[in-house]
Amino acid sequence: MAAKKAKAEVVKDSAKLSKATIHDFDIIIEPVLTEKSMALMQEQNKVTVKVSKKANRADIKKAFERVFQVSVEDVNIVNVSSKDTRRGGRYNGTIPGFKKAIVTLKDGEALDLFKE
Numbered sequence: 434m435a436a437k438k439a440k441a442e443v444v445k446d447s448a449k450l451s452k453a454t455i456h457d458f459d460i461i462i463e464p465v466l467t468e469k470s471m472a473l474m475q476e477q478n479k480v481t482v483k484v485s486k487k488a489n490r491a492d493i494k495k496a497f498e499r500v501f502q503v504s505v506e507d508v509n510i511v512n513v514s515s516k517d518t519r520r521g522g523r524y525n526g527t528i529p530g531f532k533k534a535i536v537t538l539k540d541g542e543a544l545d546l547f548k549e
Contacts, residue, residue: 451499452499453499453500454499457496457499457500458500460485460488461483461484461493461497461500462482462483462485462531464480464546465482465483465533473535474546477537478538478540479538480536480538480544480546481534481535481536482497482533482536483532483533484532484534486531486532488534489510490508494508501544503538503543504538504542505536505538505539506537506539507536507537508534508535508536508537509534509537510532510533510534510535511533511534512530512532513530513531513532514530516530
């Protein structure tokens, strides 16, 4: 029984230490920089990113751990719908929709998106 626990810990650690692949960079597109996302990052240790429309929670978690070398506790997904808009009062346009993920990092982990 102890061997299974040790093996499970090694598997968890190996996922964190493995190198990021091109597929991982295709899943995570860009960070979402809004007042609300910055407040979540500072107060609750949550990072908000745009992700691929085909990505699921498990893919996002693995990609995030490989790319940023942090431990992920939870992943929440939101599909942001597209919106119609007016351009200059006369022309109709559309703001495209996207999928975003709110990734909760484990306690003691930190991610600095704004490196100097």
